[in-house]
Amino acid sequence: MDQLTITQLKQSAGDSPISASVDVQLQSCVTKTTKSGKPYLELVLADSIDQFTLKIWENLPQFKSAQKLPAESFLRLAGDWTQNQYGLDAQRWDFRPLNASETADLLTGDPETSAKQRQDWQTITQLCQDISDPRLHALCQLFTERYGLRFQRTAAARKNHHARRGGLVEHVAQMMRSAMALTTVYTDLNTDLLITGILFHDCGKMWENTYPETGFAQPFDLQGEMLGHIPLGIDLASRLWSEMIGDSPKVWNDLFPLSSDVRIHLLHLIASHHGTYEFGSPTLPRTPEAIVLHHIDNIDAKYEMFKQAYNVAPELAPGIHQKQFPLPANLVTPLAHYPKDAETPRSAAPTMVTATATEQVVETSKAKPVPKKSPKPKTPLAEPPPQPKLKEEPVKTAPKKGKEPEDAPELEDEFQAQPFTGDLF
Template structure:
């Protein structure tokens, strides 16, 4: 295959373009993990997970394929250039006539720099987060968000919003939180009884435990697993983190001026913790308590709305058409999607 005539795609572009007809393309990606499986006939195979700045995909390496033997000498974290005829169906991405090579030198550095479009979007989203936090008027919440951004901003910018389904990429948490802040700001305009400072702060911190549950290294796009993330989960971790940061800012010199501020600081802290604890909305979905305040209900629905619309966007890009304008159901969405109605243009 002539390398000069083959397109280099990101993983997100591959998922958007691959379908039933073979697509010849290169993909640069990091081998994130491998899992040993067996077919119904008892034959072994590997499920390999590859990732880049835009997302991830699984690829089956069957026991009679050259990749199955080769991957034994390719450690996790290795960056590969995959050259194949790609197809995609309801079960995922497939590769025929697959060839691969390890990236090195300038190609490797370009890969770790990430997709330029994704990087620029995440930079703008981070600016959105910082600007909204700078506008918080409550001095306790302003100090808390400033302290968090200063101490953990870099770690925040590397985290994903999830391991799969939505914003499951390095920097995805910044994208998710920025969009939620934009929505929260608009909703507070429509419902002025909402405490805007509290809601914006709750948006910032609702998934802050994912700095440990869905974290990425400083160099690379493989999402790590941690004992804290596995044994506690992001909601308890978020509550613990906010309590720690609150104790920090309580020691600042300006904190003495907060003693007479209403509502009382302890009440503000409790309401913020409630937003983190209840944001999944239901006990069955992992929240240790149910929403009990207007801001808690608003945060839950804002979070769910952004996650669902991200899933819908990805589903339109990746799902096969069952008929004109009707697309295959994509987990975890509840049904087949239908083309949206275009806006009236007059």
């Protein structure tokens, strides 16, 4: 029997049952009733990446034992799995508690995701280490040392994108890589400021979307609910800045640009990163670094939404997948890459075409002249029968003012009918 993660199980299960086991943590167990009044259990189960809901009906042997499970239990579910429009379902299945070693492995996450997040954290700390501005460098070091562990178990969102334990690390690292690529093209951007702004832009989510050290449930925090991550991020950056300045402000004040300017530009990046008032920013982006950060943030979030949607969206037709919220429309399978090592067939190579104002020359290999066709003899059309002459009446004209020039052309000559002697087609 294969051992799968929740995401792998969702990707593999379909109409036909598959045998697999999955390690999870119980998030909640609620007793509900059907329309006919029969009770059933609704379990919400999660791992480090994903979650799903499982219903246990009253007539199943697991009903009574599942009712007794304590909250946040670590379990292994094994059985035959199917999936329909309502989600995953289990047949001939059972569960048992995880031992200490299995629990530790589950909290660490699947090996692929764990390795990626470790690499992403190294990317973040290295780029912060490379910051030249001593104030921003010291601020980033203070942040990563004090809040690094909490930051690494925080999600970038509760749903929609990077909504998993460690998702904020993946999001921030990818944004930093994108920023470094853009600064090679837009060389006037302040790289130190942009990297620091990316590190801090979502730091308030450590009170909105963080996970406990031993679980996959995101608890709700009073500060996160009352203030939101943008005000919390501004407050945290301001407090760390004041702590960094400490008792020797003169040392920092002698630097250029002014420390007060550096601070306000950083706070502006945090405040404006949602881009518009409608999406929660208290101010609009007013610097190149601010608008770049906003768009990098949006691109990475949307790209992640597409990746997740392709994994779960039902196929409506070949290459067309059902719309997944919050994306705006049905999805279409991306175009495959042309193989880099493929050779272009000679017969498919385009011909060289050059043109001037008066001619177009097409270069081909050994083009043979095309023989001219002799023109078809032109057959004149039959002359129309004579029409009866109408009685001519004198036409009254207005009196002329002045004398016409003697050389004025007779306009009626231009409109005399000429016999048609050409081909119709």
